[in-house]
Amino acid sequence: MVPPPPPGQPKEIIRLLHVEDDPFMGRLLREILGKAEQFQFTVQTAETLAAGLACLAAGPVDVLLLDLSLPDSRGLDTVVRVRRQFPDVPIVVHSGHDDERTALAAVKLGAQDYLVKGQADARLIVRSIRYAMERKRTDDALARERDLLHGILNNIPDRIYFKDSASRFVRVNQAMADKFGLATPEAAAGKTDFDFHPAADAREFFADEQRLLQSGEPIINKVEGQTAADGSPAWASVTKVPMRDQHGRVTGLIGISRDISALKRLEASLVEERSLLRNLVDHLPDYIYVLDEQGRFLIANEAFYQLTRTVTPANFVGQTASGLFPPPVGLDLEADDLAVLRSGEAVVNREEPCRLTTEPDCWLATTKVPLRDPGDRVIGLVVISHDITERRRASRQLQAANDELLRANTELKEVHLQLLHLERLQSIGRLAAGVAHEVKNPLAVLRMGVDYVLSLPLPPTETDTAAKVFEDMETAIKRADTIIMGMLDFSAPGQLHLKPVAVNQLVNHALSLVRHELKSNGYVVERQLTPFPVFALLDAQKIDQVLVNLLTNAFHAMPDGGRLTLRTAQRTIANDETHHDAGSREGARFRPGEPVIEVQIDDTGHGIPPEKLDKIFDPFFTTKETGKGTGLGLTVARKIVELHGGSLEINNRPEGGVRSTLLFKAHKETA
Amino acid sequence: MKPKHILIVDDEASFTRLLKVNLERHTQHTITVVNRPHEAIPAAHKEKPDLILLDVIMPGQDGGDLAVRMQADPLLRDVPIVFLTATVSQTEAHRGVKSGGFTLLAKPVSMSDLLACLAHYLGPTVANTGPGTQPPPGNRPPDLNRSPALGKPSVNQAPP
Numbered sequence: 001m002v003p004p005p006p007p008g009q010p011k012e013i014i015r016l017l018h019v020e021d022d023p024f025m026g027r028l029l030r031e032i033l034g035k036a037e038q039f040q041f042t043v044q045t046a047e048t049l050a051a052g053l054a055c056l057a058a059g060p061v062d063v064l065l066l067d068l069s070l071p072d073s074r075g076l077d078t079v080v081r082v083r084r085q086f087p088d089v090p091i092v093v094h095s096g097h098d099d100e101r102t103a104l105a106a107v108k109l110g111a112q113d114y115l116v117k118g119q120a121d122a123r124l125i126v127r128s129i130r131y132a133m134e135r136k137r138t139d140d141a142l143a144r145e146r147d148l149l150h151g152i153l154n155n156i157p158d159r160i161y162f163k164d165s166a167s168r169f170v171r172v173n174q175a176m177a178d179k180f181g182l183a184t185p186e187a188a189a190g191k192t193d194f195d196f197h198p199a200a201d202a203r204e205f206f207a208d209e210q211r212l213l214q215s216g217e218p219i220i221n222k223v224e225g226q227t228a229a230d231g232s233p234a235w236a237s238v239t240k241v242p243m244r245d246q247h248g249r250v251t252g253l254i255g256i257s258r259d260i261s262a263l264k265r266l267e268a269s270l271v272e273e274r275s276l277l278r279n280l281v282d283h284l285p286d287y288i289y290v291l292d293e294q295g296r297f298l299i300a301n302e303a304f305y306q307l308t309r310t311v312t313p314a315n316f317v318g319q320t321a322s323g324l325f326p327p328p329v330g331l332d333l334e335a336d337d338l339a340v341l342r343s344g345e346a347v348v349n350r351e352e353p354c355r356l357t358t359e360p361d362c363w364l365a366t367t368k369v370p371l372r373d374p375g376d377r378v379i380g381l382v383v384i385s386h387d388i389t390e391r392r393r394a395s396r397q398l399q400a401a402n403d404e405l406l407r408a409n410t411e412l413k414e415v416h417l418q419l420l421h422l423e424r425l426q427s428i429g430r431l432a433a434g435v436a437h438e439v440k441n442p443l444a445v446l447r448m449g450v451d452y453v454l455s456l457p458l459p460p461t462e463t464d465t466a467a468k469v470f471e472d473m474e475t476a477i478k479r480a481d482t483i484i485m486g487m488l489d490f491s492a493p494g495q496l497h498l499k500p501v502a503v504n505q506l507v508n509h510a511l512s513l514v515r516h517e518l519k520s521n522g523y524v525v526e527r528q529l530t531p532f533p534v535f536a537l538l539d540a541q542k543i544d545q546v547l548v549n550l551l552t553n554a555f556h557a558m559p560d561g562g563r564l565t566l567r568t569a570q571r572t573i574a575n576d577e578t579h580h581d582a583g584s585r586e587g588a589r590f591r592p593g594e595p596v597i598e599v600q601i602d603d604t605g606h607g608i609p610p611e612k613l614d615k616i617f618d619p620f621f622t623t624k625e626t627g628k629g630t631g632l633g634l635t636v637a638r639k640i641v642e643l644h645g646g647s648l649e650i651n652n653r654p655e656g657g658v659r660s661t662l663l664f665k666a667h668k669e670t671a
Numbered sequence: 672m673k674p675k676h677i678l679i680v681d682d683e684a685s686f687t688r689l690l691k692v693n694l695e696r697h698t699q700h701t702i703t704v705v706n707r708p709h710e711a712i713p714a715a716h717k718e719k720p721d722l723i724l725l726d727v728i729m730p731g732q733d734g735g736d737l738a739v740r741m742q743a744d745p746l747l748r749d750v751p752i753v754f755l756t757a758t759v760s761q762t763e764a765h766r767g768v769k770s771g772g773f774t775l776l777a778k779p780v781s782m783s784d785l786l787a788c789l790a791h792y793l794g795p796t797v798a799n800t801g802p803g804t805q806p807p808p809g810n811r812p813p814d815l816n817r818s819p820a821l822g823k824p825s826v827n828q829a830p831p
Binding site for chain 2: 436437443
């Protein structure tokens with residue numbers, strides 16, 4: 001019963017359309033409705049169906065009271081025609097027929113109630129109208145709910161199904177039907193998983209479901225491996241919840257299965273990729289670590305663990321470099337990494353000593369690359385260090401080898417020069433022997449000839465002239481012979497007859513041999529000889545020859561007189577002293593600290609032009625005018641000195657003139 | 672002093688011709704010249720010289736070898752040999768290193784040096800009055816820019 005509204009409250013207005021061709025019935029109804037206590041009816045009347053449909057179209061109508069016997073429509077067809085055009089309006093049929101079958105048919109066709117004319121009193125009519133409106137509202141709401149459910153079930157990609165307590169499908173949605181290859185969802189009814197899945201899968205599903213049906217415990221998001229229609233592996237995320245009746249008993253289950261194969265495949269490929277990357281990182285010999293944007297360790301590889309020894313997979317994640325490594329190494333590393341993180345500027349192949357290991361002399365080529373998110377923000381740092389210790393060592397060795405090679409090359413060049421020089425001297429020696437034979441024989445003939453002519457009686461007028469001519473001829477023969485002699489001396493100096501010789505005495509003897517030169521030009525001779533006797537192992541006659549040669553050269557350099565200084569000394573070879581003569585095999589024969597006897601002869605002559613200094617020891621090189629020198633004197637002199645293990649050097653003195661310096665090893669009896 | 676017989680073995684005919692003339696002019700020795708070395712030993716056998724002046728370098732026959740063969744020859748073993756050579760240096764001439772006991776004179780040789788040497792072996796020369804007769808040279812030390820001193824006619828004389 002609808003209670004009457006409280007006094008003072010306005011009654012609910014119901015707009016009613018009465019389709020009735022009997023005017024009496026129209027008036028009667030108005031009268032009845034006008035007495036209704038809870039509702040205020042506004043009634044429109046139409047006498048034909050067409051007029052009624054026009055009224056429905058024109059304005060809001062809350063309920064339709066419909067006679068089935070109209071001039072333009074009769075029977076249930078009238079209900080059908082109204083419902084077809086206006087599905088929403090509640091309909092109460094008001095018919096003169098008291099026929100239960102017709103009434104049920106009218107309700108099935110969409111009417112809400114069926115009243116028989118003359119049997120309904122005012123209260124029944126009002127209640128029927130009111131209930132019809134209410135029922136229509138409920139029916140519509142249910143219909144909407146049902147449509148919504150069907151919409152979901154048939155359009156959702158998830159597979160939804162209902163099963164009874166024996167795990168038989170009661171109903172499945174379109175997605176499920178598609179998966180099972182069914183023409184319609186209805187075809188699944190009464191079937192089981194054994195009809196659609198491999199037996200092993202089906203058994204597992206069945207066992208799950210029986211447990212659920214007994215316990216009432218739902219299965220939420222269980223990942224089930226399945227086999228797809230094409231035989232490939234498939235995965236589903238499955239939720240199964242129990243269905244209960246009004247008494248709470250489990251009568252079946254609702255299942256929702258979502259295909260997550262694509263997700264799974266993506267996940268699997270990600271895992272694979274990750275594992276591949278991890279493998280790669282772990283097996284690379286380079287030292288690798290990754291930091292987050294705060295400089296905290298996220299990842300490191302095996303090589304890095306082994307390099308540092310202190311870092312292990314268990315202790316480093318989340319740590320900073322200063323927390324992992326002792327100062328200052330840790331602090332410096334952290335500062336460097338943070339600098340790259342802040343600047344975002346990568347460091348590429350920076351060569352640096354490795355400070356994270358105790359290994360000596362370890363070098364790295366380090367690359368630090370900032371990691372960026374899709375928004376280009378720096379979110380971390382990858383550091384890769386390549387061990388270049390071996391490369392550097394090899395490079396250094398190569399450099400050393402190269403230096404050694406250069407040195408060897410220089411030495412080789414020197415030796416080559418010396419050999420060239422020697423070879424030249426040897427060929428000159430052979431030449432000299434040949435020339436000696438070929439020249440000396442004619443000279444011998446000339447000499448005999450001069451002697452012969454000298455023994456002839458000459459006319460007195462010619463005696464003086466002849467004597468001069470013969471003297472010149474004799475001199476010429478001697479000169480030619482001297483050159484040949486020099487050449488022979490040079491080419492075959494012969495054996496040395498070594499004895500300990502008092503060097504000062506030898507110098508004095510040599511001076512005495514050239515005394516006639518001394519007298520002739522007024523030379524000043526100064527002797528600065530050691531006050532004690534010094535000895536060297538020498539062939540006195542040959543060294544005499546050398547000294548006379550050097551003295552003669554000195555005189556020739558001072559044709560107008562000058563000062564001749566002879567000096568002897570005993571000393572030791574200094575550390576930085578070298579007796580190096582690129583053209584001589586015997587160069588640098590003295591060792592530092594070795595005791596030597598030094599003989600120096602200084603003149604105050606014209607000196608030697610600098611460009612000729614390196615030629616003075618060459619055979620047949622002479623600065624003297626023709627006839628004054630053979631060009632062999634110094635060549636032979638040096639050869640003789642070197643055969644003694646000594647050295648002969650000739651230099652211009654800064655103050656003018658020439659200094660000849662002879663060095664011999666001091667004889668041990670006196671050293 | 673009785674004149675002696677000297678055999679000269681040297682392939683230089685122009686030299687031996689002058690040498691022979693000079694020796695005959697300065698001494699009264701008999702001089703025989705052989706210019707072909709292979710004729711030297713037959714000639715020595717025939718002439719029985721008191722002294723042989725022997726060149727060293729000759730075509731086909733080395734004077735040194737010839738001297739060795741003469742030394743091995745019972746007929747010639749005691750004949751003194753003086754080498755006249757164009758291939759020795761002054762110091763070698765001094766020491767007689769190559770001579771192996773023989774006296775060695777270096778070409779070109781002056782008559783005075785040669786006569787002094789011959790006098791050593793054969794006794795004083797019966798001298799013709801000529802300007803070539805001079806005393807033998809003194810024992811002078813070597814000087815490369817000077818005329819060489821010739822070997823003294825002594826066997827393996829030691830240096831001063």
